[in-house]
Amino acid sequence: MKSIWENYNTEIAYDELMCSEFQPRQISYRLCQYLNSLNKEDIDRRKVAAELAILEMGISFTVYSDEGNIDRAWPFDIIPRIISTKEWRAVEKGLKQRLTALNCFIADVYDQQEFIKAGKMPAEIIASSKNFRKECIGIKPRHNVWANICGTDLVRDKDGVMYVLEDNLRVPSGVSYMLENRVITKRVFPELFQGLDILPIDDYPSQLQAMLSSLAPESIAKPTIVVLTPGIYNSAYFEHAFLAQQMGAQLVEGSDLVVNDDDCVYMRTIEGLEKVDVIYRRIDDDFLDPEVFRKDSTLGVPGLMRAWKAGNVSLANAPGAGVADDKVVYAYVPEMIRYYLNEEPILPNVKTFLCGDPEHLEYVLAHLAELVVKPANESGGYGMLVGPHATTKEVAEFRVIIQKNPRNYIAQPTLSISTAPTLCKGVLEPRHIDLRPFILQGKSTFVTAGGLTRVALKKGSLVVNSSQGGGSKDTWVINMEHD
Amino acid sequence: MLSRSAERLYWLARYIERTENIARLVSVHMNLLMDLPVGVEMGWQQLVRINAAELEFYAKYQSANERNVTHFLLTDNSYMGSLFSSLSAARENIRTSRDLLPDEAWEQVNEMYLFVKNNIESIHNRSNRAVLLKEILKGCQRFTGLLSGYMSHNNPYRFIRLGKNIERADMTSRILDLASLLLAESRSEDMRQYETILWVNILKSLNAQLMYRQHVRSSVNGDDVLNFLLQNTDLPRSIGCCLVNIAACINSLPNSDGLPAELVKLEAHVQAIETKGTTQVQLRSILDDLQNKLGELHNKIADNWFLRSSAE
Numbered sequence: 001m002k003s004i005w006e007n008y009n010t011e012i013a014y015d016e017l018m019c020s021e022f023q024p025r026q027i028s029y030r031l032c033q034y035l036n037s038l039n040k041e042d043i044d045r046r047k048v049a050a051e052l053a054i055l056e057m058g059i060s061f062t063v064y065s066d067e068g069n070i071d072r073a074w075p076f077d078i079i080p081r082i083i084s085t086k087e088w089r090a091v092e093k094g095l096k097q098r099l100t101a102l103n104c105f106i107a108d109v110y111d112q113q114e115f116i117k118a119g120k121m122p123a124e125i126i127a128s129s130k131n132f133r134k135e136c137i138g139i140k141p142r143h144n145v146w147a148n149i150c151g152t153d154l155v156r157d158k159d160g161v162m163y164v165l166e167d168n169l170r171v172p173s174g175v176s177y178m179l180e181n182r183v184i185t186k187r188v189f190p191e192l193f194q195g196l197d198i199l200p201i202d203d204y205p206s207q208l209q210a211m212l213s214s215l216a217p218e219s220i221a222k223p224t225i226v227v228l229t230p231g232i233y234n235s236a237y238f239e240h241a242f243l244a245q246q247m248g249a250q251l252v253e254g255s256d257l258v259v260n261d262d263d264c265v266y267m268r269t270i271e272g273l274e275k276v277d278v279i280y281r282r283i284d285d286d287f288l289d290p291e292v293f294r295k296d297s298t299l300g301v302p303g304l305m306r307a308w309k310a311g312n313v314s315l316a317n318a319p320g321a322g323v324a325d326d327k328v329v330y331a332y333v334p335e336m337i338r339y340y341l342n343e344e345p346i347l348p349n350v351k352t353f354l355c356g357d358p359e360h361l362e363y364v365l366a367h368l369a370e371l372v373v374k375p376a377n378e379s380g381g382y383g384m385l386v387g388p389h390a391t392t393k394e395v396a397e398f399r400v401i402i403q404k405n406p407r408n409y410i411a412q413p414t415l416s417i418s419t420a421p422t423l424c425k426g427v428l429e430p431r432h433i434d435l436r437p438f439i440l441q442g443k444s445t446f447v448t449a450g451g452l453t454r455v456a457l458k459k460g461s462l463v464v465n466s467s468q469g470g471g472s473k474d475t476w477v478i479n480m481e482h483d
Numbered sequence: 484m485l486s487r488s489a490e491r492l493y494w495l496a497r498y499i500e501r502t503e504n505i506a507r508l509v510s511v512h513m514n515l516l517m518d519l520p521v522g523v524e525m526g527w528q529q530l531v532r533i534n535a536a537e538l539e540f541y542a543k544y545q546s547a548n549e550r551n552v553t554h555f556l557l558t559d560n561s562y563m564g565s566l567f568s569s570l571s572a573a574r575e576n577i578r579t580s581r582d583l584l585p586d587e588a589w590e591q592v593n594e595m596y597l598f599v600k601n602n603i604e605s606i607h608n609r610s611n612r613a614v615l616l617k618e619i620l621k622g623c624q625r626f627t628g629l630l631s632g633y634m635s636h637n638n639p640y641r642f643i644r645l646g647k648n649i650e651r652a653d654m655t656s657r658i659l660d661l662a663s664l665l666l667a668e669s670r671s672e673d674m675r676q677y678e679t680i681l682w683v684n685i686l687k688s689l690n691a692q693l694m695y696r697q698h699v700r701s702s703v704n705g706d707d708v709l710n711f712l713l714q715n716t717d718l719p720r721s722i723g724c725c726l727v728n729i730a731a732c733i734n735s736l737p738n739s740d741g742l743p744a745e746l747v748k749l750e751a752h753v754q755a756i757e758t759k760g761t762t763q764v765q766l767r768s769i770l771d772d773l774q775n776k777l778g779e780l781h782n783k784i785a786d787n788w789f790l791r792s793s794a795e
Contacts, residue, residue: 058593244582251582270489270788271737
């Protein structure tokens with residue numbers, strides 16, 4: 001009988017579960033022992049069970065294409081990814097530190113701009129930022145926290161160190177998949193949850209609800225919370241509905257809300273208008289309020305910014321928080337931590353070259369074939385160049401694109417991001433993965449135990465985004481201290 | 484509760500009820516036709532008639548045979564009234580109302596949808612079709628049961644109950660339309676011979692046979708069946724009972740305005756219908772009138788509670 005581990009290659013990059021073809025790491029010892037006790041048919045059966053559960057639970061995401069919008073089943077790999085609690089405690093601390101500094105920075109940008117005055121960052125970076133909203137200057141959201149929900153992407157390089165790749169501070173998505181992945185894994189491998197001390201993750205909706213409640217004025221005992229979705233054609237609609245349902249909040253679309261002359265936000269109910277206190281908005285700034293931002297937006301609510309500025313409604317994340325979700329600003333986060341918190345960063349950044357800096361630009365252009373070049377403000381893995389995987393023609397084209405608008409590009413060394421065993425046609429093969437933990441900040445700060453592990457299902461691919469052939473895995477933070 | 488959500492739940496319930504009704508209708512009819520001689524007026528074309536879909540049907544098919552009618556009523560996704568279309572519409576409505584319902588409700592509808600979608604080709608075979616219809620009936624019952632057991636009987640639940648009962652009353656009135664055939668003076672000798680079987684079939688289409696026997700305690704006859712299905716207030720699928728349920732929902736909902744009074748009038752109207760010795764023409768006009776009144780009731784519910792894009 002062929003082993004599912006046959007020819008497992010641990011030489012490609014750091015492997016999360018395996019030291020070598022036959023040697024599991026300490027954290028994955030029990031999992032590997034268990035997997036080895038199953039035969040190929042057992043494993044196939046569990047894979048089929050997982051796929052069926054995904055279909056029946058209707059876990060989907062929407063892909064936009066010329067033939068219309070297609071609801072696709074969420075691609076899931078049944079082999080979990082494992083992290084030790086010991087490592088996780090440090091990462092968690094680092095994530096809290098990072099978001100606290102980022103929020104200090106955003107508050108400062110819309111206030112006195114001390115960071116810039118102190119010479120820590122050139123003023124043009126903010127002036128030229130697409131996500132800087134002058135309408136937000138002088139506003140103080142509750143707890144002076146602007147980014148309440150953050151999804152930070154972490155990757156592990158060949159040195160075994162976890163690096164921060166980016167901070168998603170606009171409308172990060174994926175948390176519902178993190179929760180559903182666990183539900184499926186419990187169904188598929190219930191035996192494993194008996195012998196292992198796996199940290200639970202299903203309190204996220206309660207934590208989110210508590211954080212959102214903490215944004216309402218103190219005088220309101222039971223604030224009315226809504227989740228504002230762009231609607232059923234949005235790729236993350238499943239998640240919007242899921243989170244609303246889990247929190248017991250109302251899921252609303254722009255047309256369900258109205259801002260009256262008293263600058264308060266109301267929703268249209270069967271009992272007439274009902275006041276809304278907190279909006280977890282899953283709509284980008286641009287579409288939020290046609291009175292202030294894009295005039296042609298039909299997704300938003302006219303007057304929403306008026307109501308927010310008057311302090312009559314809280315928006316999470318606050319408009320303008322995206323100013324720190326910029327890959328150029330990213331390069332300054334370690335400095336922010338030192339400046340605002342007077343601490344050393346716990347989680348390292350990836351070395352970043354800013355094309356807006358003439359010296360950096362010169363280096364980048366000379367080393368394009370080795371670097372990863374990314375636009376400063378895109379998400380979803382679009383519009384980037386992976387030097388070592390690109391053709392000479394693509395590299396030449398990108399050279400022209402960067403030179404046209406250097407401020408809008410950054411470059412980083414190509415990381416050898418870590419791999420984890422993934423079930424491919426009945427055998428385990430290493431596939432590249434990343435990790436997106438979610439951090440909540442309101443009155444207090446919360447970090448999920450683990451996060452969403454995304455996996456590039458195509459052999460050799462480094463792109464983990466679901467819109468581009470990525471899948472995901474359950475993520476286990478395992479307490480080894482009892483062993 | 485959002486007006487938009489109220490509307491979606493109301494339609495969700497109507498579509499699920501319609502799915503269940505079509506499944507039961509086709510399944511009962513299949514059984515009936517096994518008992519009847521070939522050529523009786525009660526053929527497959529009657530199912531198309533009940534759904535008021537003759538025009539649409541004959542635009543696509545030459546003859547109303549078993550294959551064509553079952554295809555049209557069960558799986559034709561270009562016909563809005565087919566079982567698959569109703570189920571797809573129910574799924575779309577529940578997909579967008581998940582914040583108000585228990586998880587299991589969505590999973591139940593989604594499972595049924597996937598089941599029909601994956602077995603759509605198998606329905607031409609009688610025994611496969613019987614299995615599929617049975618699964619659908621079970622699934623719809625499970626859906627109703629789990630909402631009743633898992634969900635607070637709150638305003639969202641009331642809109643579901645409202646939609647379900649309006650759809651139910653409408654379907655009962657359509658099935659009674661079949662009865663008008665039995666009252667036709669011109670009906671054939673064959674038909675007269677099988678009359679009891681046909682009346683029983685009408686009861687079965689509404690899951691009412693056992694309850695009829697317990698309630699009426701006499702042999703099955705036209706007058707009593709009509710009376711039972713129109714005016715009984717205990718049988719879930721009689722029009723009288725649907726109206727009681729509709730009134731209960733409307734009376735508990737906020738801002739019901741003039742609707743409770745309308746309902747009192749409608750209930751009185753139904754109870755005043757004379758069901759003894761009704762002729763075919765009289766029954767037709769009673770049913771047409773009832774269907775119009777249910778349509779008006781729907782419009783008033785929509786005006787009262789649902790999202791009107793122009794309304795401020």
